[in-house]
Amino acid sequence: MDGATLERVQRLLSKLIRSPEGVALALPELSLEERSLWDGLIRPRGTLDAVARLDIYANMYFFRIHDALAEDFPAVRATIGPQRFHNLITDYLLAHPSRSFTLRDVGACLPDFVRSHVVSSQWPWIGDLALLEWAVVEAFDAADSPQVDEAALAQVPAGEWGLRRVVWHPSLRVLRCAFSVHVPWRQCQDGQQLDEPRLEETWLRVWRQHERVFVAAVPPLEGRALGFDRALASLAEELATVLGEEAAAQQLAAWFAAWVKGGLVCGFEPVRCRE
Amino acid sequence: MQGQRRQDQRQLTTTTVATRAPNGKFLGFGIGLRPKHYPEILDHWPQVDWFEVITENFLVAGGRPRRVLEAVRSHYPVVLHGVSLSIGSADPLDDDYLGRVRALIDWIEPAWVSDHLCWTKVDGVNLHDLLPLPFTEETLRHVVERVRRVQDYLGRQILLENVSSYFEFAQSTIAEGEFLAAVAQEADAGILLDVNNLYVNASNHGFDPVQYLVALPRQRVQQIHLAGYADRGTFLHDTHDHPVWPAVWELYRIAIKRFGLVSTLIEWDAALPPLSEVMAEAEKARAIAWDVIYGWRDSRTGAAVAE
Numbered sequence: 001m002d003g004a005t006l007e008r009v010q011r012l013l014s015k016l017i018r019s020p021e022g023v024a025l026a027l028p029e030l031s032l033e034e035r036s037l038w039d040g041l042i043r044p045r046g047t048l049d050a051v052a053r054l055d056i057y058a059n060m061y062f063f064r065i066h067d068a069l070a071e072d073f074p075a076v077r078a079t080i081g082p083q084r085f086h087n088l089i090t091d092y093l094l095a096h097p098s099r100s101f102t103l104r105d106v107g108a109c110l111p112d113f114v115r116s117h118v119v120s121s122q123w124p125w126i127g128d129l130a131l132l133e134w135a136v137v138e139a140f141d142a143a144d145s146p147q148v149d150e151a152a153l154a155q156v157p158a159g160e161w162g163l164r165r166v167v168w169h170p171s172l173r174v175l176r177c178a179f180s181v182h183v184p185w186r187q188c189q190d191g192q193q194l195d196e197p198r199l200e201e202t203w204l205r206v207w208r209q210h211e212r213v214f215v216a217a218v219p220p221l222e223g224r225a226l227g228f229d230r231a232l233a234s235l236a237e238e239l240a241t242v243l244g245e246e247a248a249a250q251q252l253a254a255w256f257a258a259w260v261k262g263g264l265v266c267g268f269e270p271v272r273c274r275e
Numbered sequence: 276m277q278g279q280r281r282q283d284q285r286q287l288t289t290t291t292v293a294t295r296a297p298n299g300k301f302l303g304f305g306i307g308l309r310p311k312h313y314p315e316i317l318d319h320w321p322q323v324d325w326f327e328v329i330t331e332n333f334l335v336a337g338g339r340p341r342r343v344l345e346a347v348r349s350h351y352p353v354v355l356h357g358v359s360l361s362i363g364s365a366d367p368l369d370d371d372y373l374g375r376v377r378a379l380i381d382w383i384e385p386a387w388v389s390d391h392l393c394w395t396k397v398d399g400v401n402l403h404d405l406l407p408l409p410f411t412e413e414t415l416r417h418v419v420e421r422v423r424r425v426q427d428y429l430g431r432q433i434l435l436e437n438v439s440s441y442f443e444f445a446q447s448t449i450a451e452g453e454f455l456a457a458v459a460q461e462a463d464a465g466i467l468l469d470v471n472n473l474y475v476n477a478s479n480h481g482f483d484p485v486q487y488l489v490a491l492p493r494q495r496v497q498q499i500h501l502a503g504y505a506d507r508g509t510f511l512h513d514t515h516d517h518p519v520w521p522a523v524w525e526l527y528r529i530a531i532k533r534f535g536l537v538s539t540l541i542e543w544d545a546a547l548p549p550l551s552e553v554m555a556e557a558e559k560a561r562a563i564a565w566d567v568i569y570g571w572r573d574s575r576t577g578a579a580v581a582e
Contacts, residue, residue: 011397014400040445056512057402064403099399101372102359104331142337142338144336144337170336211338
């Protein structure tokens, strides 16, 4: 079996293993070239024919990924039920077969995919829920970075605040959702029955502190401020247009104290002008 | 090439038992590091000789997985065991993946690094499974060349594990054991002998597992895996969800006779029992190895003892 044949064989086996209806039903769909490659490819032995033998891999392929996604998206699965989740993953894998070396990444496209899937017509919040669950996966093993404490706030000279930008913890994710999906997410975490979320703009912050991932709903104003990556003077200006200058300054001070305490901040670095 | 492949095929009729590790790196009897056991390990630092970790689980940017690995490494020898090298794939080697593995090696300094003699992806699509290769001269050349490149890139020898399989290619012209031996010899790689996989394949494909052991060059076998399979009636399934079966222990005994003291590891992934049960399996392996090598047995029961 030369290199070109090896490649054709592996492509054929990959296609059959990933076939959603099983190997037997995929065989009639093969091209003549593929069919001739398949015939006699697998050594017959005992009571299991070639199709049954390859089906062992086909089943393992689907259920290994299905189980990984069920672990990463427990609230999505609880919302739509195991059978629909099974069908959702079948459809998802047809559109987005894994291209990563790790199962950890296999759900990366599910939040977008589910928004256009038929399940979202019955559960219109399912896309937001999947987005939240994926943010939790990402926050869990995002890069480490030392978080600053309250003393760091005092170390920034008063006149320099406006020229600094916040260095956010790499695990921080800020989500703008159309539904209050953190409610059923929390219920799923606690093993409770899931309520339908309300249709209301909801800002969520997801982040990791002390190896635990946290999810918190925040007011829209704070949601917009979180993750702000320009000079703090710009943030203060934008906030002042909403709250007025004095109230904006007080709000910023309160936010910084809370963000630092919550482990969202890794520093306040000078903004460098681009040449 | 045929001569090389056959040079170590002596029969297992000799009473001489190899007593030393083939490469001087004998870590003892270890277990796989699994998240369910993290709390107990980190709280009590149990007496485990060494841990094997799944490489890909730690190719992440940060967080708890890396912190746990760092802590475990500070207390125990650690070996990296990959599942995504895809050494037999028709796809090019994945430079990004190899770069990450090399960075992990530099950071954690494992005793050695292993992966599987198989393919897992083609056209960039990963099946996340360990698929068998056709055992032909062409595949052998393909794999050997890639193993050499991987070893050059990582700056170290790797070990390759025999995988369990549920079909064989009709075009295979080389016996599986001879193919594994040839890859190891010609690429100057080590062998991770999975005794459970060997038993499963011998049953599924109808060959003699002892002849397979005979085909493997002694000095290349650096690690042994033991695990439990599930009997599906028409085939044996490598599920890692059972204790090691008696027939696999028997085959392990023969392997130790053949290869001497080889670092041995219990793999248990599904239906994972408490840590103490997995550790007890490692102690069983120790007792068998000690019995084979030194003839140590319990004077009252006649059972093999660990020490």
